[in-house]
Amino acid sequence: MVITIRRWLYKKHFLPISSLPVPVIVVGNITVGGTGKTPLVIALCNWLKTQGYYPGVISRGYKGQINQVHVVSHEDGPSLVGDEPLLIFKEAAVPVAIGKNRYQAGVELLKKYPEINIILSDDGLQHYALQRNLEIVVVDGQRLLGNTYLLPAGPLREPQSRLSTVDAVVINGENESLLDNRQSQFNMTMxxxxxxxxxxxxxxxxxxxxxxxxxxxxxxxxxxxxxxxxxxxxxxxxxxxxxxxxxxxxxxxxxxxxxxxxxxxxxxxxxxxxxxxxxxxxxxxxxxQLDEPFYQWLQVKLTHLRENNGF
Structure with missing residues (x-):
């Protein structure tokens, strides 16, 4: 209930939303527990580079020791910046910044790497203070949405209805029973x-x-x-x-x-x-591994962003 109210307050501009000068793709989930967000972020970074983009990643840096905004370097360890940001930094070979304030993390990332022309926000779905251009939700194909109850009675961070507002749902592991007749639902395998x-x-x-x-x-x-x-x-x-x-x-x-x-x-x-x-x-x-229709869908979305938003 609290997160739903917060989202409504941001949507109605009662709470401020900050925008970065490049497109922002949020990759997140509405459940607790691992769903496969980090491998998807790495795959997206690799694909974007093949399309001529210069991607960067912002992340919370969960369980890392640094409390302020920090741009990840080769000298950093997982205890300092968090395991997932470090894995993305090493595997995707893209600039990564961490910080509780995702907007400030993005600002610092662009300041150090001005060539970045698109940013992925790892696990930032509920960080509504940052304007986003695309939202991709990852759902575990085995557990789906559990008992569909919100925390603490169930695994959901947000109501199941939130899925109808995002741009795409990626199912990690084949499962066709989550959403019916949804064109922006795609399968992913590891x-x-x-x-x-x-x-x-x-x-x-x-x-x-x-x-x-x-x-x-x-x-x-x-x-x-x-x-x-x-x-x-x-x-x-x-x-x-x-x-x-x-x-x-x-x-x-x-x-x-x-x-x-x-x-x-x-x-x-x-x-x-x-x-x-x-x-x-x-x-x-x-x-x-994602279906080719996913990348075709993403290409169309990015083209529309360039044409309609001036990115």
Missing amino acids: RPETWINVNNPHLRQPINAFSSERCVAMCAIGNPQRFLNTLASIGVVPFATRIFEDHYHYQENDFKEWLDEKILMTEKDGIKCHLFAPQNVWMLKISA
């Missing part, structure tokens, strides 16, 4: 690419390398079951699992129990352990 050694990222293994090995699955993400399902899909059946809360800060002691087994984790986990992980820890690189 494709396992390769295993990367956390201690030495130059070491790679094919995705089927550990299917016959004694492995431990370890992760600290919003939806651990999705990672376990991915492992099963590539023939890995861990003999043990260790699940931490989302954004958990790993410690060296977390690995000592299984020094003789392969420890498998996600990239989001791995970037937090590079400095102290033993050599038996591997992270799974994945990439978000």
Whole structure:
């Protein structure tokens, strides 16, 4: 109810909205827990670069130690700027700024990188103080909207009706039952690419390398079951699992129990352990795969923005 009232106040201009001089695409969700926003942001950045854009990303920097606006650099660690912004910075190879105030984060990003001509706001759907040109909501195809109740009775940050106001809904994992006859609903899947050694990222293994090995699955993400399902899909059946809360800060002691087994984790986990992980820890690189109609839709939307808004 509170978030609905806040959105109405912003919509009616009772609360101020700030605009950046470049288009802003918000990628977010209306549920708690992992839905696949970060892989989608990375995929969007990579696609935008192929289309001649110079994208930048703004993010809250959740669980990072920095409280003020900060432009991410190669010297920053996950404990400082947050695991998701750092992963985007490394994987998408685009400028990233973090800050509770997304507008100020965007201002600082454009000040340092004036060539940026489009900004993606990672998990900024409920940050209504920032004007946005497109809203893309990611929904987990397995859990969908849960019991459809708002927090704390259910998983929803906003009512289900909010989906009818966004520009596109991306379903992470095939599921056709969420919205009927909606032209701007698209499917996304996660494709396992390769295993990367956390201690030495130059070491790679094919995705089927550990299917016959004694492995431990370890992760600290919003939806651990999705990672376990991915492992099963590539023939890995861990003999043990260790699940931490989302954004958990790993410690060296977390690995000592299984020094003789392969420890498998996600990239989001791995970037937090590079400095102290033993050599038996591997992270799974994945990439978000979207239907071609999604990119066709996005191309049309961006063309309209250029023609009608002067971007």
